[in-house]
Amino acid sequence: MTPELKEKIDQLVEENKILVFIKGTKLMPQCGFSNNVVQILNSLGVPFEAVNVLADDEIRQGIKEYSNWQTFPQVYIDGEFIGGSDIMIELYQQGELQQKVEVALAS
């Protein structure tokens, strides 16, 4: 990955307390896995930013290396890589996601 791309991703992760890399947009996710995380975050009613990896192949490939995670969606909360759809569903069901999000937004 080029230093420029790493810096670009660093900046995205730093500037957005809740950030998701998804296929499609918040309003129109293009895959069921991406849709899962969008709907979970919508249901929590928290502000979040979404990057559409289908619109940027450089980011699509770069973020896999950056996160060391090969699939989408990818979720970052407060600069920390959380995981994908399965992990988000699990954290949500355990009530841990609500907690993480509250802590992140209060900081």
Ligand SMILES: N[C@@H](CCC(=O)N[C@@H](CS)C(=O)NCC(=O)O)C(=O)O
């Ligand atoms: N079990 C994964 C499912 C996600 C998944 O399998 N994503 C695939 C299909 S959308 C993917 O991103 N493949 C890599 C790519 O398309 O670049 C999760 O929990 O997020």
Ligand code: FES
């Ligand atoms: S785009 Fe086919 S499974 Fe996600």
